[in-house]
Amino acid sequence: MKEITSLSAIELGRKIKAKEITVAEAVKAQLEIIKQRDPDYKCYITVLEEDAYAQAKLVQERIDAGELTDSPLAGVPMAVKDNICTKGVKTTCASKILYNFEPIYDATVIERLKSAGAVIIGKTNMDEFAMGSTTETSFFGETKNPWNTECVPGGSSGGSAAAVAAEEA
Numbered sequence: 001m002k003e004i005t006s007l008s009a010i011e012l013g014r015k016i017k018a019k020e021i022t023v024a025e026a027v028k029a030q031l032e033i034i035k036q037r038d039p040d041y042k043c044y045i046t047v048l049e050e051d052a053y054a055q056a057k058l059v060q061e062r063i064d065a066g067e068l069t070d071s072p073l074a075g076v077p078m079a080v081k082d083n084i085c086t087k088g089v090k091t092t093c094a095s096k097i098l099y100n101f102e103p104i105y106d107a108t109v110i111e112r113l114k115s116a117g118a119v120i121i122g123k124t125n126m127d128e129f130a131m132g133s134t135t136e137t138s139f140f141g142e143t144k145n146p147w148n149t150e151c152v153p154g155g156s157s158g159g160s161a162a163a164v165a166a167e168e169a
Contacts, residue, residue, distance in 0.1 A: 004029035005167040009076045016075035017063060023056040023075035027119055030077040034122070034168045041144045043163035045082045046090050046123040052077065055119045062117060074117030079169035081160055082123040083130055086110050089120075094128045094138035124169070125159030132156050 004012065004026055015021045031049055038044055059068070059075050068074035080086065083093045085103035087110075092098040106114070113120065127137045135143040135158025145153040146166035153162040163169035 003167075005033050009078075010072055013072045013074055013076050017069065023060040023063070023119065024053065026075060027052050027056045027077050027121065030121055030168070033166070037146070037166045037168055040149075041146050041162050041166050041168070042125055042138075042141045043143055043159045043166060043168050044079070044122045045092060045094065045125050045138070045140045045159070048089065048120060048122050051089075052119055052121045055114075059117045059119060068117040071116040073113065076118050077121045077169070078113055078118040079122050079124050079160060079163050080110065080113075080120060081157055082126055084109060084123075086120065086123065089123065091123065092139070093130065094126045094140060096139045099139070121169075124157070124163055127156040127158070130156040135159060135162070 012026060016023055034047055062068050063074055082091060085091050085105060085107040087106045088102055091101055091103050125135060125138050125140060125143045127135050128139060133155045134152040135155040143153050143158045143162050145151045146162055
């Protein structure tokens, strides 16, 4: 079987619903890869380890209860760009100015991901205020391209792109 982190979101969702993989196993595999690789690439600004395991438990309960059968994203770990409001989670837009900002609401896309049973595992690095094309202007450090660290990963969503390339998302 392919490594969990090598599966596409659709493949992983199918295996979770078929009970070949638990949501907690999927989350654990993703978080382990992040711990191993992210110090080199800086794909993430925030990793939500504790919250991800709590979400995994709730989503697994919903799946076991027969809910989320039509959702291809049920149980799939997801990273979101750090300019997407996520209730109670630092949303900095990669800027020192917003270092301690925690939204009091979820953006519509976050509401929809959660409703579909996706597990939010972290917030990805980006160019400050999404104003760039290299992901070199983040207050939290420059994101490296996992395929060639001498090249930029692009931007302003370079953290997201690099996370996918490094199998961190």
